[in-house]
Amino acid sequence: CDCHDKTVLFFGCHLLAFINAPVSESNSSVRSIYIISNDWELFFTGEPCSMVVTWTTFSKTESKVEYSLLGGRLFEMTAKGDATLFVDSGKEKRRMYIHRVTLTGLKPAAAYAYHCGSDDGWSDVFSFTALNNNTSFSPRFALYGDLGNENPQSLARLQKETQLGMYDVILHIGDFAYDMHEDNARIGDEFMRQIQSIAAYVPYMTCPGNHESTYNFSNYRNRFSMPGQTESLWYSWNLGSAHIISLSTEVYFYLEFGQELLFKQYNWLKKDLEEANKPENRAVRPWIITMGHRPMYCSDDDQDDCTKFDSYVTPGLEDLFYNYGVDLELWAHEHTYERLWPVYGDMVYNGSKEQPYVNPKAPIHIITGSAGCREKTDRFNPNPKEWSAFRSTDYGYTRMQVVNTTHVYLEQVSDDQYGKVIDSIWVVKEKHGFSAWF
Known part of the structure; x- marks a missing residue:
């Protein structure tokens, strides 16, 4: 890896740790330190080979991370950052400090030990592997949406598999905690503690869902720190x-928070897709993958937006994604798993009858919103449209590996069936971009 290659991403991480100290929230000393959201934020800056560590305290303290190469002298390196005050909008107006520290000069694919905090209190010791920034790297993902504080059925299996080193990145496609703002944001605190055994070890990348909307998405915007300058939206x-593109489908539904967000996101998306489709960029990174919470299509029996032909999301995004050759679209919101045939304009465009996902003629949609939450799983319409290829109401999550420039592998894990893989596909594309559809 050449860390001076300006195409390298800045890799940020929100690592999760928790110190359980019997001190009240009102006490000036630290009650808890937990690294929020392990959205180890991957984002490009002028300093590649870096990470951002994020955590929360209830008192204002120093922001410090001590770290070292795994197996070396412990904590031989130190990085300092700063904290921003977040005041929840509930009745109690609870105050918390969100800490962010950037680690620089990391060696790609090297393992590190770290802890975060200050002399007022430290997290447990955790480890992470800096992402490999080589374009030939074959990253492995776990992806899901709709994971709650109550009934988080898939969480234990995800924790174990993460700590076994099965994943390089986690994609959480909207809806957290159910809901982060509840009980004056204490549910949000508890949820972050719940996911620490995932989020402390791998990048935890996110997008907003409808359950984050309270107080204009303030808990989401403050607790997560994704790349760019859009408050993680x-x-x-x-x-x-x-x-990989993360977007907010919620701009189509919460217009009371400002219609300008809808236009800002669309203009940003168009510009981003134009840049990704420049021949020199698409040649190196041919796969374009999107993640957004509410799907364009679904066959659930709940009358949600995606069950309607005139879905709010579809006219806003479908033509844009098709025209710029988006390969794979990842969704959640429906508490089910559904794999679609390649679809555009409500019609199926398989690569061929025998091999539908080999050189498909339209984007492929995956809905994976059954990780587990208090609202349970959904029911399906008994008569789905032709684009519905496989459906399951089991609790579970999806695995994905971007193997190389021509092959992506996906499989669905059923937690109800003790980790059994109940569905799998290979997506094979010898050509990418708009012209690949013809």
Whole structure:
């Protein structure tokens, strides 16, 4: 890895740790330190080979991370950052400090030990592997949406698999905690503690869902720190041979928070897709993958937006994604798993009858919103449209590997069936971009 290659991403991480100290919130000393959200934020800056560590305290303290190469002298390096005050909008107006520290000069694919905090209190010791920024890297993802504080059924299996080193990145496609603002944001605190055994070890990348909308998405915007300058609402980043775009479908539904967000995101998306489709960029990272909470299509029996032909999301995004050759679209919101045939304009465009996902003629949609929450799983319409290829109401999550420039592998894990893989596909594309549809 050449860390001076200006195409390298800045890699940020929100690592999760928790110190359980019997001190009240009103006490001036630290009650808890937990690294929020392990959205190890991957984002490009002028300093590649870096990470951002994020955590929260209830008192104002120094922001410090001590770290070292795994196996070396412990904590031989120190980085300092700063904290911003977040005041929850609930009745109690609870105050918390969000800490962010940037680690620089990391060696790609090297393992590190770290802890965060200050002399007022330290987290447990955790480890992470800096992402490989080589374009031939084959990253492995776990992806899901709709994971709650109550009934987080898939969480234990995800924790174990993460700590076994099965994943390089986690994609949480909206809806956290159910809901982060509840009980004056204490549910948000507890949820962050719940996911620490995932988020402390791998990048935890996010997008907003409808359950984050309270107080204009303030808990989401403060607790997560994704790339770019949009308060984590939309952003893009590169990994291996993929360009990954995260977006907010909620701009189409919460117009009371400002219609300008809808236009700002659309203009940003168009510009980002234009850049990703420049021949020199698409040659290196041919896969364009999007993640957004509410799907364009679904066959659930709940009358949600995606069950309607005139979905709010579809006219806003479908033509844009099709015209710029988006390969794979990841969604959640529906508490089910559904794999679609390649679809555009409500019609199926398989690569062929025998091999539908080999050189498909339209984007491929995956809905993975059954990780587990208090609202349970959803029911399906017994008569789905032709684009519905596989459906399951089991609790579970999806695995994805961007193997190389021509192959992506996806499989669905059923937590109800003790980790059994119940569905899998290979997506094979010898050509990418708009012209690949013809």
